[in-house]
Amino acid sequence: MDGDNKIILNVGGIRFETYRTTLKKIPATRLSRLTEALVNYDPLLNEYFFDRHPGVFCQILNYYRTGKLHYPTNVCGPLFEEELEFWGLDSNQVEPCCWMTYTIHRDTQNTLAILDKLDIDSEKPTDEEIARKFGYEEEFVAGNLTTWQHIKPRIWSLFDEPGSSAGAKAISTISVFFICVSVLSFCLKTHPSMRVPVLKNITVTRYPNATKSWILDKTRTDAHEAFFYLELVCNAWFCIEILIRFIVSPSRRKFVTSPVNIIDFIATVSFYFDIILQEIAQRMNEAEILEFFSIIRILRLFKLTRHSPGLKILIQTFKASAKELTLLVFFLMLGIVIFASLVYYGERIQPNPKNDFKSIPEGLWWALVTMTTVGYGDMVPKTYVGMFVGALCALAGVLTISLPVPVIVSNFSMFYSHTQARSKLPKKRRRVLPVEQPRRKRRERTAQQVCNNRRQSGNKIGQTMPTETQSKNIAAFTVLRLNNYSVDLQCSPAGHLNNSAVA
DSSP: OHHHHEEEEEETTEEEEEEHHHHTTSOSSSGGGOOTTSTTEETTTTEEEEOSOHHHHHHHHHHHHHSOBOOOTTSOHHHHHHHHHHTTOOGGGBOHHHHHHHTHHHHHHHHHHHHHHHTOOOSOOOHHHHHHHHTOHHHHHHTOOOHHHHHHHHHHHHHHOTTSOHHHHHHHHHHHHHHHHHHHHHHHTTSGGGEEEEEEEEEEEETTEEEEEEEEEEEEEEEOHHHHHHHHHHHHHHHHHHHHHHHSOSOHHHHHHOHHHHHHHHHHHHHHHHHHHHHHHHHTTOHHHHHHHGGGGGGGGGGGGGTOHHHHHHHHHHHHTHHHHHHHHHHHHHHHHHHHHHHHHHHHHSOOTTOOOOSHHHHHHHHHHHHTTOOOSSSOOOSHHHHHHHHHHHHHHHHHHHSSHHHHHHHHHHHHHHHHHHHHSOGGGSSOOOOHHHHHHHHHHHHHHHHHHHHHHHHHTTOOOOOHHHHHHSOOEEEEEOSSOEEEEEEOTTSOEEEEEEO
C-alpha cells in the first residue's frame, strides 16, 4: 500500500521521495495533480522530473508536510516568488517569522525602481536607449532618422546629462557657476557696504515760484548698480538654457510639470517682473514688498539637483520618509499646544508680577522653541510649576524629535548604498531581460544538434538507414522543460526535429 502511494520527484537533479497523500493536502496546485500521463514522467525511472530550484523545493515540500511555509535565507526573493508561482502556491502563506526577511527584496526593488527614475547614471546612454527615450525607436531601427532627430538628443544630452560628454560637463559647470553667482549676488546686495543712498527729487514751493531739488532719503538705500547688470547676465543665461531645454526635451509635458523646471521658470521671470514693477513700486512707496517677493530667486538653488546625484538622493530620502516626518510634525504640534497651555496656567497659580506668558498663543512660541531645544530666553517661566512644565517640555521635545531620525538615516543609507553598488555594475546588466524565450531557442538548437550527431554517428559506424516505420519505433525523445510547459522533440529519419508543446 505504501509502495503504491510513494512518489519520487526529481527536482534539478535531486531526488525527493514523499507520498501522494502528502501532496493532496494542498489542492489546486501543480503537485496535487500529478499523473503518469504528464510528459515529465519517466516510466523507466518511475519519477517526475522538474528542472527547478531544488533548494526552494525543500521548503515547498516541507510546506506540504507541515502546513508551514518558511523562506530560505540563501535564496533571492524574486526567485522564491517565481518558484512559488510555478508550483501554484500563494506567497502570502509565508510564515510571520519569515515575513520581514521575505519582504526585504520588495523594498530593494522599489528602491532600484526609484533610482532608475532619478536618472543618475554617469555612463553615456547608447544610441538605442536615446532613440527609445525620444520616441524614435522605429526610425532608428529602420535607419530613417532625420537631421533634427539626430541633433535633438545630442543637444538634450549637453544640457540635461552632465556626465554624457566633455561638452555636457562644460555646460554643467557654466550653469552651476551662474547659479552660484546669482545667489551670491542676491545675498551680497543686502549688505550695507554694498548699497548706495537714494536721492529723491522733490518740488520746493517758494511763493510765488516752485523749484525742484534733490535731497537724500535717509530711510532707504538701493543695491549698487553693478548687481543689476550681474543679475541681468545670469538671467540671460537662464533664459537661453530653459528655452533650449524646452525645445529639445523628450516630453514637453513632463518638462513643464517638473517641480525644478517650474521653480526655474518662476525665478527667471520674477527678475523681469521686478524690473517692470520697480518704478511703480517706488512711486507707491511699496518697494520693500516687491523686494520681499524677489526671495523666489533663492529657490534657484534647487537647480543644483540636476547636477548633483547626492542632492537627488537627499530629496528622495525626505520623500521616502514623508510618513515619519508627518508623524513628527503631528506630535510636535500636539506637544506645543499641551505645554503652551500648561505653562500659561502654571505661571498663574502663584503670584508672579513678571509673568512673560500673557496668553496661550504667546506660550506656543515658547513651547516650540523649547521642544526644538533652541531656547532663545526671551520668555522664561518664573514659578516652580512653570519650571517643572518647562523641564517636561524640553524632555518631550528631545524624545519626539529623535525618534524619526534613525528612519531618515536608514532611508538615506539605503539609497546611497544602492547608488554606489549600482554605479559599479555595468549598465547593460542593470535591466533584467526575460530569459525564457532565448533559453528555449538555445535548447531547441542543442536538441537538433543531438539528433544530427546521432544520425551522423550511425552513418559513420556503417549502420544501414532504417526504414521510416523502424525510425518511428526507435525514435529518441528529448524533453525540454521550460517555465510552465514542456516540449517533446523527436528525431526523424532525416535528422529533422519535430516538436509538440504540452501545457
